[in-house]
Amino acid sequence: MSSALWQRLQLKLPVIQAPMAGGATTPQLVAAVSAGGGVGFLAGAMLAPEQIRQEAAKIRGLTDRPFGINLFIQEPPAPDDAELELALRLLAPWHIELGLPPPAAPERYCQPFGQQFEALLELRPALASFTFDILDGKQMQALKQAGILVVGTATNLAEGLAWARLGADAVCAQGREAGGHRGTFIGPQEQSLRPMLSLVYELAQNLPVPVIAAGGIMSGKDIAGAMRHGAQACQLGTAFLRCPESAISQPWKYGLAAAKAGATRLTRAFSGRMARGLDNRYMEEMAQWQDQLPAYPVTNALTGPMRAAASKVGRSDMMSLWAGEGVAQARELPAAELMGQLLLEWQAAYR
Structure with a gap:
């Protein structure tokens, strides 16, 4: 990312914790990733506006580091x-x-997006990310006026270009390996299943804004590989699911622990x-x-x-x-320890 953006976020490690809706993301996980030198993200998509406010307050009670809030753009x-x-x-x-x-x-x-968006503006997190669709110009202007950095999700070049034209500060390239929901909003979802490295390279070559890689990234070596293809940061989700700070159910955790490649x-x-x-x-x-x-x-x-x-x-x-395609490599570690391991692996990949 541009040096100004790096400085604003005070990143020690180019890691963004994926905003995993449905109970996986807790204030403790968000705060641990941010405190570890990355960017934690609150998954606000399935939360009522007041719940978003409450969760953000808990995060701020745990860390003074920058964090983000994610929403799904959707109409009733x-x-x-x-x-x-x-x-x-x-x-x-x-x-x-x-x-x-x-x-x-x-x-x-679903929750009312308009009211969720108003709560986000009120809370003024360092970043806001969006998926399933694209904002309108008025919404983007409101975020800019609030001093919130905007990250749009793209699963193909057309989506990346649309977010760049709108004025997004960065675009998250969601490769086919990523766990959870696809963010496609232009064209059939089946036609937007590019491998992460291929998609990152294409977006990095064609967009005037930083590209964040997402999908199958489980180690510091993976982070380095994505950055060699043009990513300026990486978004990890499945890698954090087995952390004790994750609130997923026990059957889900058991499934992750037993998962093999191709599962x-x-x-x-x-x-x-x-x-x-x-x-x-x-x-x-x-x-x-x-x-x-x-x-x-x-x-x-x-x-x-x-x-x-x-x-x-x-x-x-x-x-x-x-879960994403890299699930078999997920580690059962506290988030702070995992961030430390990722940093060491990332540094070793460059040495």
């Missing part, structure tokens, strides 16, 4: 009745297996948007139907009760165990 959906009926019918057997009442449409499918796959079956996680029975049996399910966030809300119930009884075969 209006699902098609036929799609909704099919989804409820397909989920019914899974509910029966878990002893749950029949699935039903919730009152609300992940992409699916729409849990949320209606393509996402990468540990392969399981639900993914496999729902594969034939996944393209007919309502788009995110509708299916994500509909499967919420099933996933929560499965987690309580240790049924990992019905849980969304998000």
